[in-house]
Amino acid sequence: xxxxxxxxYERLADGMVECQLCPNRCRIPEGKAGVCxxxxxxxxxxxxxxxxxxxxxxxxxxxxxPLYHFHPGTNCLSIACTGCNLHCxxxxxxxxxxxxxxxxxxxxxxxxxxxxxxRKHRCPGIAYTYTEPLTYIEYVxxxxxxxxxxGLWNILVTAGxxxxxxLADLLPFIDAANVDLKxxxxxxxxxxSGGRLQTVLGTILAMRKVGVWVELxxxxxxxxxxxxxxxxxxxxxxxxxxxxxxxxxxxxxxPRYRMQDIPPTPKATLQKALSIARxxxxxxxxxxxx
Numbered sequence: 001x002x003x004x005x006x007x008x009y010e011r012l013a014d015g016m017v018e019c020q021l022c023p024n025r026c027r028i029p030e031g032k033a034g035v036c037x038x039x040x041x042x043x044x045x046x047x048x049x050x051x052x053x054x055x056x057x058x059x060x061x062x063x064x065x066p067l068y069h070f071h072p073g074t075n076c077l078s079i080a081c082t083g084c085n086l087h088c089x090x091x092x093x094x095x096x097x098x099x100x101x102x103x104x105x106x107x108x109x110x111x112x113x114x115x116x117x118x119r120k121h122r123c124p125g126i127a128y129t130y131t132e133p134l135t136y137i138e139y140v141x142x143x144x145x146x147x148x149x150x151g152l153w154n155i156l157v158t159a160g161x162x163x164x165x166x167l168a169d170l171l172p173f174i175d176a177a178n179v180d181l182k183x184x185x186x187x188x189x190x191x192x193s194g195g196r197l198q199t200v201l202g203t204i205l206a207m208r209k210v211g212v213w214v215e216l217x218x219x220x221x222x223x224x225x226x227x228x229x230x231x232x233x234x235x236x237x238x239x240x241x242x243x244x245x246x247x248x249x250x251x252x253x254x255p256r257y258r259m260q261d262i263p264p265t266p267k268a269t270l271q272k273a274l275s276i277a278r279x280x281x282x283x284x285x286x287x288x289x290x
């Protein structure tokens with residue numbers, strides 16, 4: 001199996017490496033992988049074990065990402081590799097995001113072959129989605145660059161948990177993104193997902209600054225992140241940072257993964273969130289999974 005060296009890492013003493021892709025900054029001994037499970041230390045070199053090995057391929061409407069204001073009515077080629085640098089207890093794709101690459105069947109598709117497949121099926125763009133595409137940023141970047149050269153657009157569906165330098169390198173090739181803003185509480189981010197809020201907010205602002213079309217998703221989980229005052233603070237931050245015209249999708253939770261004991265989100269809760277978002281000045285608000 002050909003090894004693909006990762007970007008964004010530093011060699012340390014005693015054969016260790018430090019991955020510098022995301023705030024986890026995993027220090028990885030020889031033969032082991034980082035939190036995402038797909039970036040591994042191979043003899044002092046950090047390698048991506050999922051480069052050109054997508055585990056999922058599909059043709060989706062862009063509205064499924066969800067993106068409602070970016071080329072509505074068109075399809076995209078959706079592609080995913082295993083891995084995620086967060087560990088959300090409610091993950092709906094945990095079968096491919098919370099596993100090691102060798103646990104899931106995969107295709108062999110080079111960036112050029114992904115682009116060829118996209119053109120063969122007459123899709124105008126590619127979506128990097130389902131898991132966390134930032135954990136296989138090298139594959140995304142190489143594919144997205146080729147996509148642009150062939151007149152295709154690129155969508156990133158992400159939790160946004162990444163350091164600013166890698167993000168800045170990727171964004172010139174990204175046309176639109178849906179960012180999963182999981183809550184507006186750092187404590188909830190740490191407890192439920194193992195991440196930090198400020199990093200995600202920084203990602204959103206960086207995308208907006210360089211002209212990426214941004215839409216936001218907030219999955220409302222009963223008893224976890226459904227406090228209406230917190231939702232109001234989130235909406236206020238969105239507006240105060242010039243994102244009032246970025247569509248906001250409040251999504252309904254259903255029992256998943258490690259949150260089987262939590263009931264589905266009442267529709268009335270979503271309606272309250274929608275009302276608050278409109279009161280705070282968000283122009284486009286949608287309800288998902290209803």
